[in-house]
Amino acid sequence: MVTAKVWVLKKHFQGFPKPSDFDLKKIELPSLQDGELLLESVFLSVDPYMRPYSQRDMKEGDVMIGTQVARIVESKNPAFAAGAFVVANSGWRSHFISDGKGLHLLPSSWPESLPKSLALGTVGMPGLTAYFGLFEVCKMKPGETVLVNAAAGAVGSVVGQLAKIGGCKVVGCAGSDDKVAYLKKIGFDEAFNYKTVTSLDEALSKASPDGYDCFFDNVGGEFSSIAINHMKKHGRIAVCGAISQYNDSVPQKGPYVQIPMIFKELRMEGFIVTSWNNRREEGQKALLKWVLEGKVKFHEQVTEGFENMPAAFIGMLRGENLGKAIVKV
């Protein structure tokens, strides 16, 4: 019998999640039935969506939602061999049993030299978010100017690099000087620390006096209300996330955006990356190629130990991560 460790949501979050909102439990796993697999999590992802989704999808006592790269320990399913690695969507669990549904085998072209954790970040859901958000929602064109916030994060850092590959000028903002230095290192044309600039308006004008054709918005709130006034005519805004709102008990009331929307004839479009699940392989193949060519750099904020999942999650929400926040079991 295998004993699995799982993190459950003990108490719904009020504001920023606290360690006391989580409970670590042990579950004895049964023996495998025909068609089933036993898997052990090797890397687990902590993502911003878990904060709003926990309120929408979970009840207290549920296992925290999330994805992992897992190794198949034992298989009674002919479609999956023991020893193979998959991306699963099985939540914060050290070990789990699956019937094979919803498991994505890592691409066979995955080189040994590449950390498998990238399947949760640059070559996984966040990277695909950048890929489809830029190409299908922003529809960026060579020579345009792209703005991205939370730019040093899992999604934002890929957005900036893909926009460079697409022949655009790229402006990014992040919450620390170290992150700003990283953005310049990976090729952003302009980058600033939104926490220390005296005026967001001035910083946005200085970075691109003519304004922005595309705004890839990961943050929402006050930043977005200001940034919208810096959009060029017929600009496009990809509403990817609103992390500035996730931990607020009372959502910020930002100034109305309708006026610039109308005068500048802007297009603002929200999206969820799962809308392109049928093109997942296309995106992953392209991202893997660019990573192997060195055109897309990656950085991971790795927290060691399953017992540290809540700390990694809270740290990411507080901006302590540079690049994709990952837990290594």
Ligand SMILES: NC(=O)C1=CN([C@@H]2O[C@H](COP(=O)(O)OP(=O)(O)OC[C@H]3O[C@@H](n4cnc5c(N)ncnc54)[C@H](OP(=O)(O)O)[C@@H]3O)[C@@H](O)[C@H]2O)C=CC1
């Ligand atoms: N629509 C979709 O399908 C998807 C949407 N998303 C969204 O994309 C965004 C980025 O996700 P991801 O790349 O995984 O996360 P990141 O790796 O970027 O980590 C979150 C970052 O958000 C920034 N942040 C946190 N709080 C605030 C705040 N109050 N104001 C401004 N910035 C803040 C911090 O960076 P900093 O130092 O810059 O403050 C922090 O490091 C999120 O909003 C997420 O919900 C992600 C995946 C899919």
Ligand SMILES: CCCCC/C=C\CC(=O)/C=C/C=C/C=C\[C@@H](O)CCCC(=O)O
């Ligand atoms: C204040 C309201 C906020 C509403 C938007 C919330 C979050 C946006 C966001 O972050 C969306 C994330 C979408 C994630 C998609 C897939 C994951 O659920 C699991 C991915 C599993 C995989 O196949 O890799």
